[in-house]
Amino acid sequence: MRTALAAKAARDILTLAPKLAGKPLTLVPFTIKASVLQQLLAVLLSEQVQDGELDFLEGQWVGVRVEDMELAFEVSFEQGFKVRPFTAPEVTFSANSAELLLVAAAKEDPDTLFFQRRLSIEGDTELGLEVKNLLLGIDVQSMPKGLKLMLDKLANMLTTLLQSSQTAPQWA
Numbered sequence: 001m002r003t004a005l006a007a008k009a010a011r012d013i014l015t016l017a018p019k020l021a022g023k024p025l026t027l028v029p030f031t032i033k034a035s036v037l038q039q040l041l042a043v044l045l046s047e048q049v050q051d052g053e054l055d056f057l058e059g060q061w062v063g064v065r066v067e068d069m070e071l072a073f074e075v076s077f078e079q080g081f082k083v084r085p086f087t088a089p090e091v092t093f094s095a096n097s098a099e100l101l102l103v104a105a106a107k108e109d110p111d112t113l114f115f116q117r118r119l120s121i122e123g124d125t126e127l128g129l130e131v132k133n134l135l136l137g138i139d140v141q142s143m144p145k146g147l148k149l150m151l152d153k154l155a156n157m158l159t160t161l162l163q164s165s166q167t168a169p170q171w172a
Contacts, residue, residue: 025069025071026070030073030085033071033073033083034073034083037073037075037081038080038081038082038083041075041081041083042080043143043147044104044138044143044147045134045138047142048134048138049077053134053137054077056127056130057075057076057078058076058077058078059076060076060090060124060127061074061075061084061088061089061090062074062076062089062091062093062131063086063089063091063092063093063123064093064094064100065086065092065093065094066097067095067096068096068097068098069097072085072086073085073086074089089123090123090124090127091121091122091123091124091127091128091131092120092121092122093119093120093121094119094120094121094122095113095118095119095120096118098158099113099118099119101151101154101158102158102159103119103135104138104151104155105140105151105152105155106138106140107155107159109136110132110136111132
């Protein structure tokens with residue numbers, strides 16, 4: 001009984017937490033969200049920027065939809081990251097926040113999520129493949145210590161919740 005209750009609580013947290021986090025985000029002006037995203041991308045991909053690995057994004061827009069948080073935006077790179085509201089990107093990556101966090105923390109492979117239908121990639125296949133390969137090339141160990149620690153802790157907590165949510169039947 002206790003295991004069933006813990007599993008239900010874990011499922012509830014996994015469902016409700018992104019929705020609760022997403023609601024206040026709707027109140028934040030897009031310019032602020034865009035600025036935060038630009039800074040985060042600059043930190044996460046600084047090594048790739050220095051190596052010229054983002055040149056393929058020049059003039060191309062990649063859409064990102066965080067489904068469970070109702071967050072959508074587009075990213076491009078031209079002498080720095082550009083972020084704009086979601087309109088008509090060449091390729092779109094869609095997933096829930098949990099999956100995107102696991103990819104960012106290098107705890108889950110985008111291919112695995114794609115084949116499990118937990119990550120959707122629509123649009124320009126070639127561009128999508130280049131972006132996916134870019135994500136796979138991120139060296140988590142080279143991230144700033146604070147960011148790496150935060151991603152690790154969030155990903156570990158998420159993994160624990162995911163495992164706990166699967167310890168009992170869904171009807172429990």
